[in-house]
Amino acid sequence: MSTSIDSPETAEETTPLQLDVQVSSPQACVRDVVVTVPESEVQRYLKDAYDELVPEAQVPGFRSGRAPRRLVEKQFKDRVVEQVKGKLLMDSLAQVTDNQEFSAISEPDFDYNSIPEPGDGPFSFQFSIEVRPEFETPQWKGLALTKPVEKVDDEAVTQALDRVLKDRATFEATDEPSEIGDRLLVTITFKEGDAVLSTLEEESITLADALSLADGVCEQFGKDVAGKKEGDTVSTPVKLGQTDDESDADRKIVAEVKIEEVQKLESIEIDSELLEELGDFESETELREFIKESLTRQAEYRTQQAVRKTVTDLLAESVNFELPADLVRRQTNRELQRRVLEMRRNGFDETTIRGIVNALQQNAKASTESALREHFVLEQIAEEESLDAEPQEFEQEVMLIAQQSGESERKVRARLEKTGQMDALRNQIVERKVVELVVENAKVTEEEVASDAQDEANKSFPVSHSVLAKKDHSAIPEAKYEDNSVTEKTEQAKD
Structure with a gap:
């Protein structure tokens, strides 16, 4: 089973390790890394560990901290060696990821137990890591864009109200x-x-x-x-x-x-009891206004998605890089999470969301590949333009999701943090800001369009069921190597 180890944050300065690092690129978004820690550094770490242990070591027959060093080293060798192995791994991983030119997008993945313990001689291990592809930032200023604009009229509000009533009829x-x-x-x-x-x-x-x-x-x-x-x-x-x-x-x-x-x-009438059940509305007029606001947000979302697609399609034309199949497969759930968060924020009901999620899952590979390419391009522009998500923007997103779900903001935030979706929320905010920046610097022509979104939704009813038995695609990739010690073959390749 593979294990991801996070690089620790240390409060005090440590002497940098002298490392030999060999990096190869089997694929555009993957780096294979072989790390060798020389014997002198291994011995330094072992000495530091024993220096810290000896003054406090409790050995039978001796007072605390009074046992001979040789005896302490013999009795506590296994514990110290295991401790040093972990520290060498973490410190060297932190140093490698900080000093290398590639930009990691995942944690180093390897089988911790297969790596030999440090002792005499150098300490070596290898791992694979996913990285952001390298490409020239496309020219994004001055693009010619067409912006579709939907009109939300009284007929659309009436149709939406009918659907709300039908759900409770x-x-x-x-x-x-x-x-x-x-x-x-x-x-x-x-x-x-x-x-x-x-x-x-x-x-x-x-x-x-x-x-x-x-x-x-x-x-x-x-x-x-x-x-x-x-x-x-x-x-x-x-x-x-x-x-x-x-x-x-x-x-x-x-x-x-x-x-x-x-x-x-059966027929259903709008009365005070129903208005209270739907959201404590005072009148049908107030309910219709609420529905119109929700439809307007949904229309704006579809406009944003259309503009985003136009922008990213134009930008992607000038970049070309391969995406590993494993990366695409593992990112599918993240992309679905991002889309669900966006739709909930913009007032879509759960049935509509389920239908869109089903459509995405039916074409998961292509939609995820497209989303990943968009993300890498937009993220690179964001870094160059110093765009990031601000705390108040997170709060705004949480508030909108809470309004649509009927939950408290505190509960929504706790759920997002528990399920690891705050990162998806951050990407959503940043990517939206980049698209807005591109549009601000573009030549935009608005075009009024009729919305057939609800008509399309009514043509299909979604259920959450898989015809085929689901395959287990773990969120954490399997280790590339069954044994993460450096093999003889790898050593020969280095030479």
């Missing part, structure tokens, strides 16, 4: 055939031939044209299921999204849909 079971917009209770068995791949048990869904899944989509779902009644079973094809195995695209998978219950929407 009463659905009554019926023997009538199902129609688009009905709520169904279904059990879906996903099969390849006679083999059962997975089952979705008694899931409540809204019947839409398509059913979106975490790793695929039933594009004919509405066509095949509409008109069926309680107790009916119908089959509909499943189209898998992008997977690591290209042959998955040719697999013939069907979803056997058993309709457990059909429910029809």
